[in-house]
Amino acid sequence: MARTRDWVRSSPGTHIWLLVIGITSLVIASASEGMGQFLVHRTSSNIHQLNEHPLPSLLISGFWIERPSSFLLYVVLFELLHANVERWTGTVRWLLTVGGAHIAATLASQELVLLAIEGHQLPRSMTHVVDIGVSYGLAAAAGVLTYRLRPPWRHVYLAAVLIFFGIPLLTGATFTDFGHAIALTMGFAAWPLTPAATEGLLPEEEHGRDRAGPAEEPPPGRDPDSRQER
Numbered sequence: 001m002a003r004t005r006d007w008v009r010s011s012p013g014t015h016i017w018l019l020v021i022g023i024t025s026l027v028i029a030s031a032s033e034g035m036g037q038f039l040v041h042r043t044s045s046n047i048h049q050l051n052e053h054p055l056p057s058l059l060i061s062g063f064w065i066e067r068p069s070s071f072l073l074y075v076v077l078f079e080l081l082h083a084n085v086e087r088w089t090g091t092v093r094w095l096l097t098v099g100g101a102h103i104a105a106t107l108a109s110q111e112l113v114l115l116a117i118e119g120h121q122l123p124r125s126m127t128h129v130v131d132i133g134v135s136y137g138l139a140a141a142a143g144v145l146t147y148r149l150r151p152p153w154r155h156v157y158l159a160a161v162l163i164f165f166g167i168p169l170l171t172g173a174t175f176t177d178f179g180h181a182i183a184l185t186m187g188f189a190a191w192p193l194t195p196a197a198t199e200g201l202l203p204e205e206e207h208g209r210d211r212a213g214p215a216e217e218p219p220p221g222r223d224p225d226s227r228q229e230r
Contacts, residue, residue, distance in 0.1 A: 011083040013091045018078050025068035040066055040130050045106045047127040062102050064132040081141040088148055093193040101140030101183040109179035136183040143187020147194055
């Protein structure tokens with residue numbers, strides 16, 4: 001129990017986010033079908049909502065999932081991805097990474113929808129498409145987590161992530177697939193926000209530092225900050 005409490009305290013943002021998603025999922029699950037559809041459309045960050053309520057729609061859309069039955073899956077993904085990234089980088093840097101990716105991927109993907117509508121490749125009804133969820137943030141967390149793993153596991157993980165997000169992108173991509181690719185790229189680009197980068201280390205050097213072990217203790221009676229000439 002104490003370990004669970006420590007884990008939650010070490011990644012508060014992740015678990016507050018999960019709590020809110022749990023509440024909104026209960027709201028959708030208990031609502032009538034008509035009310036549920038109203039809620040997911042009203043909280044979407046689609047073209048219509050971005051034009052009418054730009055800032056609220058960008059923020060609120062990240063706290064809803066369309067299928068409440070998927071909540072337990074998201075709990076697992078949040079613990080594996082978000083919690084580990086938040087513990088490693090700190091809450092502020094984690095939030096900058098995943099929040100920035102969510103906003104950028106949403107805006108870019110909806111811009112693609114708008115261009116497709118104007119080019120008569122999509123119907124105008126797509127301005128009201130349901131666009132809610134937490135997957136853009138998860139994609140960004142998956143990207144930055146690459147730097148946390150040791151080789152050769154880092155390379156295996158990177159290949160798996162690229163395959164997972166790349167196959168849909170190359171085979172009939174939707175606007176959501178483009179959003180995932182953008183968010184993942186922003187996660188890869190977030191290396192400067194990691195603790196190792198702030199210490200001037202390269203990605204491959206961080207775990208080498210870990211293997212070196214703690215610094216030796218100075219001999220008794222000697223000031224560790226004193227300097228000696230030779």
